């Protein structure tokens with residue numbers, strides 16, 4: 001089944017996802033790219049090494065799925081079409097394992113061991129194994145046979161790929177290994193040939209296992225939501241599989257159980273531990289009307305909730321899907337490693353040939369010099385394997401993204417993570433970022449002959465159409481005072497200023513003093529009243545007449561000042577506060593949290609401008625906002641970070657980074673986490689290269705050993721992977 005790419009302007013292009021069995025290393029990505037990307041009619045190739053998938057966009061006039069599968073086969077791999085159901089995520093699929101290769105590995109190891117024992121017994125000690133290059137070891141036909149069996153068991157997985165690489169005229173590591181093994185056999189070094197085959201296969205298997213481990217950690221996130229839930233039916237309470245539960249069903253959750261689906265509490269109160277999604281350490285009190293999310297843990301109260309959506313559409317599900325997409329966006333450091341491997345492998349092959357030919361030419365060709373330097377060339381081939389380099393970076397990034405998600409920070413790809421690590425300036429929005437974003441009305445003043453009741457009815461009526469925090473504040477206030485919102489029509493939001501609408505044929509507006517001024521009203525008195533306070537004034541008016549003023553105040557988050565201090569401590573040069581709110585309010589907040597600069601009364605377009613200016617002065621800029629009237633500015637920053645994204649679908653989908661909770665202190669944590677990831681990647685690359693350099697030097701001076709070389713290569717591969725997987729265990733605070 002292929003689906004037409006809908007967002008593509010020309011409808012001719014189709015796309016298909018192929019599961020490629022052999023695709024587990026950047027090496028295969030290269031093979032597929034080289035073999036396919038340039039073909040006419042292939043529009044776009046995307047790779048997901050973690051899942052072994054390739055996404056192909058192709059011209060339906062030239063290609064079809066069958067031809068694509070054949071093309072993949074001609075490159076020495078086997079593929080299968082993936083049919084995605086809407087809610088299927090990678091996390092739900094079993095992680096692939098190449099069990100055949102693992103079994104072959106075990107057998108090859110067993111034959112190797114027996115051969116070694118026999119050879120040692122026959123020649124009176126292990127020392128005989130390590131002499132090389134003379135081709136006349138005391139070795140019996142039996143142990144040669146056992147070595148050869150061991151070699152062929154392993155080589156069966158390497159040689160076919162090597163052959164393809166020869167046919168493509170592009171050296172890959174399978175070719176390096178195959179040549180080294182055959183070379184060692186030619187020299188009569190059966191033990192070493194078998195050792196190289198075995199250890200190379202072992203490292204490939206272990207690499208694949210570690211990638212699987214990093215991926216599984218995201219599966220564990222999915223498994224947070226229980227598979228069955230207790231549903232209220234007419235007959236009583238029934239246990240039902242969560243995929244069969246429908247929108248609107250009522251579910252019961254006992255104390256200590258996990259919430260099975262998303263919904264709204266209808267009965268009972270309880271504190272719910274939302275850490276699995278938000279990373280918040282403190283449980284959140286929930287009462288009827290409050291939202292609950294699949295995967296979170298019910299505290300000590302029993303609750304009933306009404307299901308909203310299905311098991312495929314939960315917040316948890318969406319998070320997992322987004323992380324999954326994040327895995328596929330390649331980070332700059334991954335691209336760098338790819339580029340590196342592209343010239344590194346052929347260069348090492350040339351170097352190996354040079355080592356085989358040049359020294360004997362200088363010192364004079366003889367059987368001895370030829371075999372010695374041929375052997376040294378083989379050692380070079382073995383250490384040339386770029387696998388440690390190639391695999392460690394994606395494992396680091398996947399682990400880092402997973403760890404962040406577990407701490408309630410959704411990072412949409414390696415690029416965002418690397419950028420945030422290098423950020424030089426941070427722009428903070430005020431409402432909802434530094435403050436709680438839940439202002440409350442503290443007083444109402446009416447002018448002229450309008451009653452307070454009528455003013456509140458009008459204000460609430462027009463705000464019924466808005467999602468701005470001020471609207472919520474006014475609606476709450478009116479509800480508390482038993483007011484009834486008027487019916488409004490033709491409501492129009494005026495971004496960064498306010499809102500207007502009609503009721504009973506009359507037009508009213510509500511908003512900032514700027515809006516009031518623009519309507520021709522005189523706001524001098526209102527301005528004076530709030531001049532040196534942290535209070536916001538919102539004006540209700542008709543034409544150029546002011547009818548009432550509402551005073552609102554928002555609470556500073558307790559952790560805001562500490563978070564800003566942490567940013568400074570991390571070396572962020574400039575932390576700026578940019579807000580649409582009034583000067584007096586913004587100034588007070590700015591002084592309390594200790595930002596380097598602040599700007600008030602900024603319209604959405606001014607906010608973009610401010611971000612652009614900072615990008616010019618400081619290169620990499622992160623902007624944190626709540627998504628209300630600052631969406632475009634978030635998009636203009638190098639990294640846009642949405643706060644409190646749990647309640648806002650658009651924020652989760654569009655921001656580069658979504659902080660699921662309202663905790664601003666997650667921002668410095670994320671910067672530190674990003675830096676740690678980059679540091680680890682660099683450490684890994686350095687370690688892998690250092691080992692190689694050491695062995696290259698040892699070999700050049702004629703002081704090296706085949707099986708030591710492969711042991712070092714395998715060791716360093718495993719060490720860098722283990723190092724990368726450490727990121728999985730990262731916790732906040």
Ligand SMILES: Nc1ncnc2c1ncn2[C@@H]1O[C@H](COP(=O)(O)OP(=O)(O)OP(=O)(O)O)[C@@H](O)[C@H]1O
Nearest residue numbers: 429430431466468496497498511512579580581629
């Ligand atoms: N729906 C609305 N109802 C009433 N006033 C509004 C509304 N929308 C905007 N305003 C007015 O416009 C001003 C600016 O709004 P904007 O959303 O840009 O910033 P803010 O939420 O006050 O602060 P920040 O930019 O820090 O989030 C508000 O302070 C308020 O006076």
Ligand SMILES: [Zn+2]
Nearest residue numbers: 385386387388
């Ligand atoms: Zn390798």
